[in-house]
Amino acid sequence: MDELYHLPVFKHLTPGGRQRLESGTSIKQIKRANRILYKGAMASGAYIVLRGRLRVFSISPSGTEATLYFIDPGETCVLALNCLFQDLRYPAWVETETDTRVAVVTGPVYRRLFTEEASIQNLTVKALSTSVFRLMNALEHVHFLKLEHRLANLILSGASSNGTLSMTQQEIAGHLGTAREVVSRLVKSFVENNYIRTGRGMIQITDARAMADMVSGEIP
Amino acid sequence: MDELYHLPVFKHLTPGGRQRLESGTSIKQIKRANRILYKGAMASGAYIVLRGRLRVFSISPSGTEATLYFIDPGETCVLALNCLFQDLRYPAWVETETDTRVAVVTGPVYRRLFTEEASIQNLTVKALSTSVFRLMNALEHVHFLKLEHRLANLILSGASSNGTLSMTQQEIAGHLGTAREVVSRLVKSFVENNYIRTGRGMIQITDARAMADMVSGEIP
DNA sequence: CGACAAACGTGATAAATGTCACAGACGCAA
DNA sequence: TTGCGTCTGTGACATTTATCACGTTTGTCG
Numbered sequence: 328m329d330e331l332y333h334l335p336v337f338k339h340l341t342p343g344g345r346q347r348l349e350s351g352t353s354i355k356q357i358k359r360a361n362r363i364l365y366k367g368a369m370a371s372g373a374y375i376v377l378r379g380r381l382r383v384f385s386i387s388p389s390g391t392e393a394t395l396y397f398i399d400p401g402e403t404c405v406l407a408l409n410c411l412f413q414d415l416r417y418p419a420w421v422e423t424e425t426d427t428r429v430a431v432v433t434g435p436v437y438r439r440l441f442t443e444e445a446s447i448q449n450l451t452v453k454a455l456s457t458s459v460f461r462l463m464n465a466l467e468h469v470h471f472l473k474l475e476h477r478l479a480n481l482i483l484s485g486a487s488s489n490g491t492l493s494m495t496q497q498e499i500a501g502h503l504g505t506a507r508e509v510v511s512r513l514v515k516s517f518v519e520n521n522y523i524r525t526g527r528g529m530i531q532i533t534d535a536r537a538m539a540d541m542v543s544g545e546i547p
Numbered sequence: 548m549d550e551l552y553h554l555p556v557f558k559h560l561t562p563g564g565r566q567r568l569e570s571g572t573s574i575k576q577i578k579r580a581n582r583i584l585y586k587g588a589m590a591s592g593a594y595i596v597l598r599g600r601l602r603v604f605s606i607s608p609s610g611t612e613a614t615l616y617f618i619d620p621g622e623t624c625v626l627a628l629n630c631l632f633q634d635l636r637y638p639a640w641v642e643t644e645t646d647t648r649v650a651v652v653t654g655p656v657y658r659r660l661f662t663e664e665a666s667i668q669n670l671t672v673k674a675l676s677t678s679v680f681r682l683m684n685a686l687e688h689v690h691f692l693k694l695e696h697r698l699a700n701l702i703l704s705g706a707s708s709n710g711t712l713s714m715t716q717q718e719i720a721g722h723l724g725t726a727r728e729v730v731s732r733l734v735k736s737f738v739e740n741n742y743i744r745t746g747r748g749m750i751q752i753t754d755a756r757a758m759a760d761m762v763s764g765e766i767p
Numbered sequence: 768c769g770a771c772a773a774a775c776g777t778g779a780t781a782a783a784t785g786t787c788a789c790a791g792a793c794g795c796a797a
Numbered sequence: 798t799t800g801c802g803t804c805t806g807t808g809a810c811a812t813t814t815a816t817c818a819c820g821t822t823t824g825t826c827g
Binding site for chain 4: 768769770771772773774775776777778779780781782783784785786787788789790791792793794795796797
Binding site for chain 4: 715716717727728731732734735745747748
C-alpha cells in the first residue's frame with residue numbers, strides 16, 4: 328500500500344483523503360497477457376497502474392485487434408474513469424502487456440476523492456485530456472497516414488533508448504490493426520533503405536532521421 | 548450574459564463564482580462557415596456554445612478534411628479545455644456550421660472556477676469523457692468499418708426526425724474523410740436497394756431498418 | 768542433436784478506396 | 798429563358814491494403 332504514495336499524485340492528499348483512499352483501494356498483481364476488462368463490462372473502479380503496462384485495444388467484427396493506447400505506471404485508465412463518471416459500460420478491451428500491478432479504487436471512493444482533493448481532480452483531468460490527445464492523434468493517423476508512416480511512427484515511439492523495438496511483426500500488426508504480411512513487406516522496404524535492421528522479434532533503428540521524416544508523412 | 552445562466556451548468560454557481568465568471572467571460576456571435584480556431588493556435592479560453600453548432604475537424608497533408616465531432620449548445624470545446632489544462636496548442640481546426648454564439652471564458656478564470664465550483668468540475672469531466680467516448684467510437688469505426696457502413700451511420704445519425712439529411716455529397720465526403728465520387732457510388736447503391744431516395748443536397752431515408760442493419764456492420 | 772513451434776518472407780490475387788476526367792442535371796438570378 | 802455555378806453520375810484506372818497459401822528461418826527444449 329505504501330507503493331501508492333510513491334506516486335506523485337497521492338503525495339499531497341489530506342489526511343482524511345489518505346484514509347479514504349486506503350479504505351477503498353485494493354492492489355492487484357496480474358500476470359502478463361491477461362484480459363482484465365472486457366467490452367461491455369461495468370468498470371468496478373479507477374485503475375491506477377503501479378508497475379508494468381496495460382494495453383487498451385478494440386476488436387473488429389472480423390477478429391483483428393487494434394491497440395488504442397497503453398497505460399504506463401503512474402497513469403490511470405481513462406475509460407474506467409469515464410465509466411465511473413458517466414455510469415457507462417466499458418467500451419474496449421484491456422489486457423496486461425507484462426506482469427502488472429494495479430491499484431483499484433472503488434467508484435464511490437474515487438468520486439468522493441475527486442470532489443475533495445485537488446490532486447485527484449488534477450490527475451483526473453490530466454488523464455482524460457492526455458487521452459483525448461492520444462485518441463485524436465491516433466484518429467488523424469488512421470485517417471490520413473499510410474501504413475508505412477504509421478509503422479515508422481510505431482517503431483520510433485516504441486523503441487527503447489538504444490533504438491531497439493522488441494516486438495514480433497505479429498504484435499506490430501495487432502497494434503496497427505493490419506495483417507502480419509503487410510508489416511513484413513513494409514519492414515522489408517525499410518531494411519532495403521537501410522533505415523532499420525531486423526532480427527527475430529526485434530527491430531533496430533539505424534537511421535533515426537530518415538524514420539522521423541517518414542513519420543511526419545511529409546514525404547509521401 | 549443572462550443567456551449563460553440558462554445553461555444548467557451555470558445555475559448552481561456560488562455568488563463568488565458568478566462574479567468571477569462574468570468578469571472573465573465574453574460572448575461572441577459568429578457567422579456560419581467561419582474558422583475560429585486553427586491547428587497550432589493557443590486556445591484563449593474555454594468555449595461554451597450557446598447557440599448554433601461548431602464543427603471540429605482535421606486536415607490531411609493532401610488537403611482533405613475529416614470531421615472529428617460537433618459541439619452543440621450547452622457543450623464546451625474539449626480541446627480548448629485540454630489546452631488550458633495542459634498548456635498545449637490546439638490540435639485541430641474548428642469552424643462554425645451555422646451562425647453560432649459562444650461564451651469564451653478566459654483560461655485563468657476557468658481554472659480558478661474549476662478548483663472552486665463543483666458544477667464546473669462536473670462540466671469539465673463530463674465534457675472530457677464524452678469526448679473520449681466519441682473519439683474511441685470514431686476510431687473504431689475508421690479502423691474497422693467499411694465506408695459503406697460509416698456512411699449509413701452518418702446518414703442515420705445526421706438525419707432529422709423526418710428522416711431527411713440535408714447535406715451535399717461533398718460535405719458528406721468531408722465528414723467521412725473520403726472523396727465525393729466514392730460517396731456518390733455508395734449512395735447510388737443505397738438507392739438501388741431502396742434504402743434511401745436522393746435529391747439535390749439531401750437524402751431521404753426510406754428504409755430505416757435496413758440502414759440500421761448496415762450501421763452495425765454485422766451484415767458485411 | 769533433432770524436432771517442434773514460433774517468427775518471418777513472398778508470390779498471387781482480390782477487394783476497397785482514391786484519383787482523374789468529363790458529362791449531365793438542377794436551381795437560381797439576371 | 799438563358800446562362801452560370803453548383804451538385805451529381807460515371808467510366809477508367811492506379812494504389813493501397815487484405816487474404817490465402819505456402820516455404821524458410823530461427824530459437825528452444827527435451
